[in-house]
Amino acid sequence: MKPIKTYTLEEAKGTLENYCAYQERCHKEVVKKLQDMRMIPEAIDVVVVHLLNHDFLNETRFAKTYARGKFRVKKWGRKRITLELKKRDISAFNIKEAFKEISEADYLQTFHELAEKKAQIITETNVYKKRKKLADYLLYRGWESHLVYDKVNELF
Structure with missing residues (x-):
């Protein structure tokens, strides 16, 4: 059986600095990573505070x-x-x-482009099934229902 790797506090800080520098992370991901490294709760708190203070975690x-x-x-x-x-x-x-990072104009433009593109590739012949497929697709992607149903009515 392979021995379990243990980390010192400094090794854990270095590992997590690299982990956070590679890609933006949320607190939950960082804590999960530290738990997977078998760190004790006190050590997890120390590492998270270190990452916050050095702006690796925001x-x-x-x-x-x-x-x-x-x-x-x-x-x-x-x-x-x-x-x-x-x-x-x-x-x-x-x-x-x-x-605030997403402008309203970009948001609506992306929605209309996505809806029109998907409407063209739905091969269903029954208009009701076609409408349902488009609505389901857009709702699954998280678009607001009032936008979805207005667009479905406009297209079919």
Whole structure:
């Protein structure tokens, strides 16, 4: 059986500095990583405080980066982004700050482009099934229901 790797406090700090420098992380991910490294709760607190003090860990910055990325790359709507940020224990204030990163004009333009593109590739012949498929797709991606249903009615 392979021996379990143990970390000193300094090794853990270095490892987590690299972990956070590679990509923005939320507190929950960092604590999970430290628990996986078999660190005791007191050591976890020390490392998290160190990361916060040296700006490796910043929840507001994480929320902004996450929201921007999921919107631009995956074309998620506000509801889905909010849900995913809440899963990561991000505060309502930071979620609100994150949405300031997405302009209303970009948001609506992306929504219309996504809806029209998806509407063209749905091969269903029955108009009701076609409408349902488009609505389900957009709702799953986290777009607001009033936008979705207005767009579905406009397209079909």
